[in-house]
Amino acid sequence: MLYAILCYNPEDVVGSWTKEEDDAVMARLAVVQEKLSRQGRLGPVARLLPTTAATTLRKGRDEPLVIDGPFAETKEQLLGFYVVECASLDEALETARDLARANPGSGSYEIRPIGIFKPGSSFP
Amino acid sequence: MNNAGSIDAILTAARPQTVGALLRYFRNLDTAEEAFQEACVRALKSWPKNGPPRDPTAWLIFVGRNSAIDVVRRQAKQQPLPPEELLSDLDDTETIVAEKIDGSDYRDDILRLLFICCHPDLPAAQQIPLALRIVSGLSVRQIARAFLASESAMEQRITRAKSRIGRGEIPFETPGPIERAERLAAVAAMIYLIFNEGYSAGSDESEARSPLCDEAIRLSRLLLRIYPTEPEIMGLTALLLLQHARAGARFGADGSVILLENQDRSLWNRTMIGEALAMIDKAMRHRAPGPYQIQAAIAALHARATRAEDTDWTEIDLLYAALERLMPSPVVTLNRAVAVAKVRGPADALEMLEPLEERLSGYFHYFGVKGGLLTKVGRTKEAREAFNRAISLANTAAEAAHIRMHLDQLAKD
Numbered sequence: 142m143l144y145a146i147l148c149y150n151p152e153d154v155v156g157s158w159t160k161e162e163d164d165a166v167m168a169r170l171a172v173v174q175e176k177l178s179r180q181g182r183l184g185p186v187a188r189l190l191p192t193t194a195a196t197t198l199r200k201g202r203d204e205p206l207v208i209d210g211p212f213a214e215t216k217e218q219l220l221g222f223y224v225v226e227c228a229s230l231d232e233a234l235e236t237a238r239d240l241a242r243a244n245p246g247s248g249s250y251e252i253r254p255i256g257i258f259k260p261g262s263s264f265p
Numbered sequence: 266m267n268n269a270g271s272i273d274a275i276l277t278a279a280r281p282q283t284v285g286a287l288l289r290y291f292r293n294l295d296t297a298e299e300a301f302q303e304a305c306v307r308a309l310k311s312w313p314k315n316g317p318p319r320d321p322t323a324w325l326i327f328v329g330r331n332s333a334i335d336v337v338r339r340q341a342k343q344q345p346l347p348p349e350e351l352l353s354d355l356d357d358t359e360t361i362v363a364e365k366i367d368g369s370d371y372r373d374d375i376l377r378l379l380f381i382c383c384h385p386d387l388p389a390a391q392q393i394p395l396a397l398r399i400v401s402g403l404s405v406r407q408i409a410r411a412f413l414a415s416e417s418a419m420e421q422r423i424t425r426a427k428s429r430i431g432r433g434e435i436p437f438e439t440p441g442p443i444e445r446a447e448r449l450a451a452v453a454a455m456i457y458l459i460f461n462e463g464y465s466a467g468s469d470e471s472e473a474r475s476p477l478c479d480e481a482i483r484l485s486r487l488l489l490r491i492y493p494t495e496p497e498i499m500g501l502t503a504l505l506l507l508q509h510a511r512a513g514a515r516f517g518a519d520g521s522v523i524l525l526e527n528q529d530r531s532l533w534n535r536t537m538i539g540e541a542l543a544m545i546d547k548a549m550r551h552r553a554p555g556p557y558q559i560q561a562a563i564a565a566l567h568a569r570a571t572r573a574e575d576t577d578w579t580e581i582d583l584l585y586a587a588l589e590r591l592m593p594s595p596v597v598t599l600n601r602a603v604a605v606a607k608v609r610g611p612a613d614a615l616e617m618l619e620p621l622e623e624r625l626s627g628y629f630h631y632f633g634v635k636g637g638l639l640t641k642v643g644r645t646k647e648a649r650e651a652f653n654r655a656i657s658l659a660n661t662a663a664e665a666a667h668i669r670m671h672l673d674q675l676a677k678d
Contacts, residue, residue: 153278153490154271156483162274190536193489193502194543209547210493230546254543256536 143184143264147219152191174259181262185224188257196230198237198250205241207234212251224255272312276305279322280402281487285374286326287333292437294381294427296333298399304329372491373439379484380448383455384430391426393459398423401480410473411462449492453501453557456484460505467661468516478509499548500558503541507564510537522667526573538568556592559584578607595621599631602638611641629658633668645675 158166177183192211199206223240227233230252237250280301287297304325308317318324382396394412397403403411409419440448463477485502492498514532517523545565548558563584570576585601598621606614615638618631625631636651652672659665 151275151278153487154274156486157274157277160479190540190543191486193486193493194540194547196547207550210490230543230550254539256539 145222156191178261184261184264186257186259186261187224187255190254190256192253195251195253196234198234198241198252200241200245200249201247205238211253212249214249217248224258272309272317275317275321276308276325277402279325281375281378281400281484282322282371283325283329284399285378286371287329288378289374289437290330291333294399294430297329299336300329300333301325303332307332373445375487375491376440376445376448376452377436379452379455379488380436381430383451386429387426389458391422391429392455393462394419394423395426395430396455396459396484397477397480400484403476403480407476411477413470413473449488449495449498452488453485453498456481456488457501457505457557459484460508464508465660467663468520468522469662471512471516475512478505478512481505482509494551496548496551496553497555497557499544500555500561503544503548503561504557504564506537506541506544507561507568510534510541510568516663520663521670522663524667525567526576528573530571530573533568541565541568554587554591556588559588559591563588576607578604582608595624596628596630599625599628599634603634606638606641611638614638615642627658629655629660629664631655632658633664636668636671640671640675645678649675 155163174183174186195211197208197210197212199208223236225233225236227236233252237252240250283304284297284301287300288294291297291300307328308321308325312318378400379396382399383392387395394408397408397411398405405420405423406416408423409416412419414422436444460478460481463471463474463479463481466474482502482505485498485505489495489498489502510533511525511528513534514528514530515523523529541561542565545558545561548561563581566577566581566584582601582604585597585604588597589601598617602614602617605617615635618635618638621631632651632655636648636655639645639648639651649672652668652675655668656665656672659668
């Protein structure tokens with residue numbers, strides 16, 4: 142079974158870390174990642190850019206609504222995610238619109254640029 | 266919570282909203298600051314033992330508010346507040362109370378706090394230290410170091426700024442849309458100034474002053490979090506990120522200035538650039554261009570060029586032309602002339618420079634650019650004069666050294 146481990150933290154606090162504190166955390170996490178990687182158990186790892194860089198596509202209308210900022214509702218749960226190479230925000234929004242057309246109805250897609258991405262192993 | 270570093274980060278992150286809420290409550294900056302300090306002291310005692318509360322900001326507002334009321338009560342020889350061991354068990358109650366005093370006003374609280382620091386009566390030399398002290402919570406020692414001033418001089422400057430604000434009216438009513446837009450613009454300008462204080466430092470000072478750049482970016486992101494749909498705040502944040510992304514490439518090992526075209530672009534911070542480009546994309550969707558967005562778009566064209574010779578100068582020229590229309594200024598025209606020199610040649614650029622000389626007669630970069638252009642068209646004697654003027658106007662030793670290098674080159678040719 143593959144598991145996703147999702148990271149939650151107050152971003153204003155993480156954003157207040159000094160570079161040294163941030164580097165130290167990343168170094169400690171790298172040790173854990175290295176161990177998993179040696180065991181062939183580590184898939185993709187991503188660190189998202191701050192929510193200030195986020196845009197949200199809200200479904201539930203004929204033409205989905207584009208909203209600045211992160212997804213903010215609490216009545217919906219995170220059910221999955223994609224990592225897609227996009228030349229611009231417009232291309233990312235277009236991709237999200239394609240997904241919305243394939244799965245119309247309620248829900249939202251939050252579009253967040255990725256700051257750090259490590260592809261990891263591909264599993265059999 | 267097991268290390269003091271994280272508690273510090275939590276307190277730093279919670280500071281603007283907490284002090285902003287306490288200021289609204291007490292309507293006095295000193296009382297609000299003291300209340301926040303007191304709440305921090307209690308947090309440092311209680312959090313390592315009991316763990317940090319679920320909502321640290323709500324906890325700090327609640328404890329800060331009560332401790333200040335407590336002072337008033339003690340002065341009136343009345344009942345003191347219960348000990349904080351009791352308080353920290355009240356997690357949910359605190360949240361409810363804090364939400365009542367805080368609620369949907371929190372955006373205006375933070376904006377007000379930032380806004381009173383850029384009070385029109387305060388000169389920029391006082392605005393920036395005041396904002397760094399009150400909003401960012403930097404110590405007077407840190408601020409003094411960043412401004413290369415003595416601690417006592419800086420203490421005085423901040424005290425003077427505070428008393429100036431204290432005498433005036435702090436606007437506590439909820440702002441209307443026009444006032445809010447005005448406040449936002451004033452605050453954005455102040456954040457930009459804070460950044461420039463850090464950015465304009467020479468290499469010898471940049472270690473002491475670059476925290477100002479980090480702080481400006483943090484404040485800009487904070488502003489964008491509370492006003493997520495403002496394209497100019499997106500532009501400002503992107504601009505600061507793009508400039509700061511080049512920090513590691515701007516100075517040589519000997520402290521000399523390395524111009525944009527000669528920088529090792531592999532040293533640019535790609536994560537910051539990625540964030541800025543995403544932000545510009547967001548801003549563009551609003552189709553409401555403004556000075557910060559245009560400046561960010563110009564910086565983005567530099568960031569997108571893998572090599573200096575790949576830079577899209579034609580587009581940069583067009584963007585500067587747009588900026589000239591929105592925000593006419595001789596400095597903008599000077600910058601445009603640099604792009605024009607690349608697109609149409611140095612002679613055209615020199616022609617643009619001429620009418621600016623009177624207004625930029627005290628501006629280092631004007632004479633640096635002019636000397637460079639005159640060199641290119643072979644007017645060596647005039648170039649030398651311009652470079653000499655530039656040296657006499659240099660702001661840092663590295664700037665002067667850079668121009669001297671051009672003079673030496675002229676002497677050799």
